[in-house]
Amino acid sequence: SQQGEEDPQALSIQEGENATMNCSYKTSINNLQWYRQNSGRGLVHLILIRSNEREKHSGRLRVTLDTSKKSSSLLITASRAADTASYFCATDGDSTDKLIFGTGTRLQVFP
Amino acid sequence: GAGVSQSPSNKVTEKGKDVELRCDPISGHTALYWYRQSLGQGLEFLIYFQGNSAPDKSGLPSDRFSAERTGGSVSTLTIQRTQQEDSAVYLCASSLAGDPRFEQYFGPGTRLTVT
Numbered sequence: 001s002q003q004g005e006e007d008p009q010a011l012s013i014q015e016g017e018n019a020t021m022n023c024s025y026k027t028s029i030n031n032l033q034w035y036r037q038n039s040g041r042g043l044v045h046l047i048l049i050r051s052n053e054r055e056k057h058s059g060r061l062r063v064t065l066d067t068s069k070k071s072s073s074l075l076i077t078a079s080r081a082a083d084t085a086s087y088f089c090a091t092d093g094d095s096t097d098k099l100i101f102g103t104g105t106r107l108q109v110f111p
Numbered sequence: 112g113a114g115v116s117q118s119p120s121n122k123v124t125e126k127g128k129d130v131e132l133r134c135d136p137i138s139g140h141t142a143l144y145w146y147r148q149s150l151g152q153g154l155e156f157l158i159y160f161q162g163n164s165a166p167d168k169s170g171l172p173s174d175r176f177s178a179e180r181t182g183g184s185v186s187t188l189t190i191q192r193t194q195q196e197d198s199a200v201y202l203c204a205s206s207l208a209g210d211p212r213f214e215q216y217f218g219p220g221t222r223l224t225v226t
Contacts, residue, residue, distance in 0.1 A: 030211065030212070031211060031212055033211075033214065041200070041219045041220050042115070042202060042217035042218055042219045042220055043154075043202070043204075043215075043217045044217070045214035045215065045216070048212070048214065050212075088153065088154070090211075091211075092211035098144065098156060098159050098167065098209075098211065099156075099211050099215065100156065101146075101153050101154040101156075102153055103152065103153040104152075104153050
């Protein structure tokens with residue numbers, strides 16, 4: 001079953017604008033990770049946030065986690081054309097040994 | 112250092128033929144995962160290996176799919192009697208341990224097309 005659902009499915013913005021993507025999940029989690037995928041190939045890990053954390057930063061990325069609402073958001077500030085990619089959230093759900101990936105948000109940043 | 116590699120990068124096969132997809136994980140990573148991604152979709156978990164433990168095959172869609180991991184390193188995903196619905200990108204990932212707290216490192220994938 002799908003654990004994570006990203007919203008929106010697709011997002012188009014201009015360079016310099018901020019991009020916000022949301023992820024909702026169904027069961028309790030221990031941690032949530034965000035990944036990026038270029039051109040339908042391998043995914044690259046961006047950031048991990050634990051269930052006892054509310055916010056985490058990494059460069060232009062800011063991730064928040066609200067366990068009461070079972071949701072997370074990924075904010076990319078001052079976007080660049082090179083940020084164009086698909087972004088996936090992944091949670092451990094009720095399993096302790098594998099991640100369940102969401103459906104992804106396709107981000108297009110126009111120069 | 113070397114990342115996760117997969118071969119071939121692209122595979123076109125006729126319906127009914129068998130195919131083998133290979134994954135070379137990062138050296139020292141004990142956990143190895145296979146995923147399938149259909150066009151424009153999310154990742155579908157297929158199978159997971161952790162050390163010498165029995166693999167978690169709960170995601171394999173049918174008995175035509177099998178995988179093995181030799182010597183705790185290289186893994187091969189085999190699809191027998193391929194069907195058109197098997198067309199997808201097959202992604203392999205490895206991590207230091209079989210624990211979702213560790214990030215997964217992905218290979219570039221194998222794009223399988225069944226004609």
